[in-house]
Amino acid sequence: MDAVIQVTDLVTHYGQRRILDGIELSVLPREILVIMGGSGSGKSTFLRHLLGLKKPSSGTIRILGQDITGLSRKQLYALRKQIGVAFQGGALFGSLTVGENVELPLREHTRLDEDTIRIMARMKLEMMNLSGFDTLMPSELSGGMLKRAGLARALVMDPRILFFDEPSAGLDPVVAAELDELILKLRDTLGMTIVVVTHELESAFKIADRITVLDQGRLVITGTVDEVRATDNERVQDLFNRRPRNDAVDRDAYLHRLTGYRHDAL
Amino acid sequence: MNRLTIETYVGLFVVAGLAGMFFLATKMGNVGVFEPETYSVSARFTSVSGLKEGGVVELAGVRVGKVQKIVLDPAAYEAVVHLSLNKNVELQEDSVASIRTAGIIGDRYVKLSPGGSDLILEEGDEIIETESAISIEELVSKYIFEGDKE
Amino acid sequence: MINVLHRLGDSSLGFVEQAGRLLLFLLRAIASAARPPYRWQALLRQVHFIGARSALVILVAGFFTGMVLSLQFYDTLVRFGSVSLLGSAVALAMIRELAPVLTALVVIGRAGSAICSEIGIMRSQEQIDALECMAVDPYRYLLAPKLVAGVISVPLLTSLFIMIGIVGGWFVGVVLFGVSEAAFFQGMYETVTLHDIRMGFTKSLIFGLLVVWITSAKGFFLHLERYGAHGAEGVSRVTTDAVVIASISVLCADYLISAIML
Numbered sequence: 261m262d263a264v265i266q267v268t269d270l271v272t273h274y275g276q277r278r279i280l281d282g283i284e285l286s287v288l289p290r291e292i293l294v295i296m297g298g299s300g301s302g303k304s305t306f307l308r309h310l311l312g313l314k315k316p317s318s319g320t321i322r323i324l325g326q327d328i329t330g331l332s333r334k335q336l337y338a339l340r341k342q343i344g345v346a347f348q349g350g351a352l353f354g355s356l357t358v359g360e361n362v363e364l365p366l367r368e369h370t371r372l373d374e375d376t377i378r379i380m381a382r383m384k385l386e387m388m389n390l391s392g393f394d395t396l397m398p399s400e401l402s403g404g405m406l407k408r409a410g411l412a413r414a415l416v417m418d419p420r421i422l423f424f425d426e427p428s429a430g431l432d433p434v435v436a437a438e439l440d441e442l443i444l445k446l447r448d449t450l451g452m453t454i455v456v457v458t459h460e461l462e463s464a465f466k467i468a469d470r471i472t473v474l475d476q477g478r479l480v481i482t483g484t485v486d487e488v489r490a491t492d493n494e495r496v497q498d499l500f501n502r503r504p505r506n507d508a509v510d511r512d513a514y515l516h517r518l519t520g521y522r523h524d525a526l
Numbered sequence: 527m528n529r530l531t532i533e534t535y536v537g538l539f540v541v542a543g544l545a546g547m548f549f550l551a552t553k554m555g556n557v558g559v560f561e562p563e564t565y566s567v568s569a570r571f572t573s574v575s576g577l578k579e580g581g582v583v584e585l586a587g588v589r590v591g592k593v594q595k596i597v598l599d600p601a602a603y604e605a606v607v608h609l610s611l612n613k614n615v616e617l618q619e620d621s622v623a624s625i626r627t628a629g630i631i632g633d634r635y636v637k638l639s640p641g642g643s644d645l646i647l648e649e650g651d652e653i654i655e656t657e658s659a660i661s662i663e664e665l666v667s668k669y670i671f672e673g674d675k676e
Numbered sequence: 677m678i679n680v681l682h683r684l685g686d687s688s689l690g691f692v693e694q695a696g697r698l699l700l701f702l703l704r705a706i707a708s709a710a711r712p713p714y715r716w717q718a719l720l721r722q723v724h725f726i727g728a729r730s731a732l733v734i735l736v737a738g739f740f741t742g743m744v745l746s747l748q749f750y751d752t753l754v755r756f757g758s759v760s761l762l763g764s765a766v767a768l769a770m771i772r773e774l775a776p777v778l779t780a781l782v783v784i785g786r787a788g789s790a791i792c793s794e795i796g797i798m799r800s801q802e803q804i805d806a807l808e809c810m811a812v813d814p815y816r817y818l819l820a821p822k823l824v825a826g827v828i829s830v831p832l833l834t835s836l837f838i839m840i841g842i843v844g845g846w847f848v849g850v851v852l853f854g855v856s857e858a859a860f861f862q863g864m865y866e867t868v869t870l871h872d873i874r875m876g877f878t879k880s881l882i883f884g885l886l887v888v889w890i891t892s893a894k895g896f897f898l899h900l901e902r903y904g905a906h907g908a909e910g911v912s913r914v915t916t917d918a919v920v921i922a923s924i925s926v927l928c929a930d931y932l933i934s935a936i937m938l
Binding site for chain 1: 794797802805808809811812813
Binding site: 533535539543549550 | 720721723724727728731758760761767771828831832833835836838839862864865866867868869870872873877
């Protein structure tokens with residue numbers, strides 16, 4: 261089976277600092293892949309590269325057969341019509357109602373008539389248990405509702421790939437569990453390939469077919485839930501068992517952090 | 527706010543703004559929309575010091591035209607001033623054109639005084655009778671020197 | 677010493693970087709505004725926001741500016757016995773300088789700050805990334821209508837400012853101080869030339885572009901601010917920056933245009 265997403269030797273920098281280093285990853289059709297990592301592990305950066313929002317220093321990212329690092333803006337936009345992205349906070353536009361937010365991609369990219377657009381948007385909102393909320397403004401919704409509305413918008417074009425950033429962050433356990441169910445349902449009923457970025461263990465173990473763990477810009481391990489659970493990699497176990505990191509202290513870096521001076525510059 | 531009010535409001539705003547621009551351009555910028563029909567005559571002066579193109583032409587204190595062009599006649603060392611006057615103002619051939627000052631530091635303008643002739647000036651004709659700009663310095667020095675002689 | 681040089685180099689690099697970014701931003705926004713399909717609805721909404729909703733403030737500001745101008749000029753001119761020049765003085769000062777500049781400053785305060793914080797919030801809440809990911813070009817969807825609306829609205833507001841300013845000047849000069857009404861308006865019509873009007877509106881066009889350009893770019897590049905700007909505090913700081921930079925740019929541009937056109 262051909263991979264839907266194929267990342268080869270991805271290296272990225274922020275200024276002089278290397279953020280991601282030698283990432284190799286493939287995502288198969290109809291699979292739910294969870295990218296895990298603590299904060300500062302580079303997982304948000306990785307997601308932004310997968311979405312084509314940033315250009316890497318080197319390496320390739322093939323999505324649906326096209327290397328997005330070399331696409332023109334026009335080609336990239338064409339590809340993105342087959343991709344849905346649900347952002348952490350929903351990223352709904354504050355000046356539009358919830359309904360208009362969900363309708364926006366249809367209005368921009370299709371020539372459907374007004375009624376069809378409205379019905380399709382309502383269907384997706386219904387799927388997210390948000391029926392009747394379409395005339396509200398985003399500021400009137402709770403965090404969990406915003407996330408679900410954002411998901412509805414990501415799905416309204418029936419994408420082949422769905423990216424979901426931190427589905428359960430900041431939600432109470434019940435709502436988080438509902439979202440996990442929803443993600444599973446999407447894969448099962450619509451046959452989507454889903455990439456989820458999260459730091460929540462519980463949710464990752466529940467939904468993932470495979471998990472990949474990022475730590476300090478490198479992929480530590482990629483495998484099924486059981487494989488990852490069973491690994492004896494220390495960093496992964498630290499993450500799973502909520503153990504604090506015990507980094508070897510770099511004397512210079514430590515001094516730098518404390519004094520704020522650049523020792524290398526002086 | 528519903529869409530109708532937004533549209534009305536924007537429409538009102540745009541119309542008001544454009545009306546302002548139109549007023550400025552026509553009334554002050556003299557873009558010829560309301561410009562009355564004119565004819566032009568010329569007049570010779572020994573000095574037009576301070577008079578500018580676009581300056582006012584008055585008759586009995588009423589504005590009747592403007593200074594169109596000022597050129598030097600190199601042969602006679604005289605200034606030839608072309609005036610453009612409103613069509614409805616008829617000037618006798620022996621009318622007098624004089625250059626005056628509004629206030630002490632005010633703008634120079636051309637003052638016309640009617641004559642008594644039966645002949646009416648037409649497009650391109652010349653006003654023969656003129657009084658040049660009075661220079662205050664000359665006036666003052668003349669007064670002082672004449673006083674000396676006595 | 678080396679430290680000072682290091683900082684100087686660092687900040688000049690930052691300046692060049694920011695200038696380049698702003699220029700590319702403007703070019704891309706103009707390019708996407710020029711290509712169809714045009715977003716008439718969005719443009720209408722922006723002209724409403726930047727223009728129509730500033731009209732009331734402009735009218736009040738313009739009226740008082742005209743009044744104080746007339747007051748000051750009257751006091752000066754009366755010493756030279758040239759009160760008949762009052763109308764010309766008020767109109768010229770209004771048309772050439774005060775109306776374009778003050779209108780731009782009012783628009784910066786009312787609409788520019790709102791544009792900057794709106795776009796800044798969109799950036800910090802990933803809404804701009806969301807647009808990108810929905811294959812909707814934020815330059816076309818978000819920025820082009822604002823830019824075009826700025827270029828349309830500011831000259832219209834300037835025109836209102838001039839008109840109401842002249843009324844204010846008339847009120848003080850003619851009604852309060854008894855200057856002859858005919859002298860006031862005749863003088864004004866005679867002295868003001870098309871060139872003066874052209875200068876005023878050239879300024880207001882450029883200011884309109886400048887105001888929306890700077891404030892929206894500051895918000896748009898919130899995430900690239902050198903000292904890191906995130907969340908509500910970041911947005912408010914960037915908005916303050918944007919207002920200051922836009923105001924100063926308007927005043928600098930005012931001098932440059934005057935020097936070139938006079």
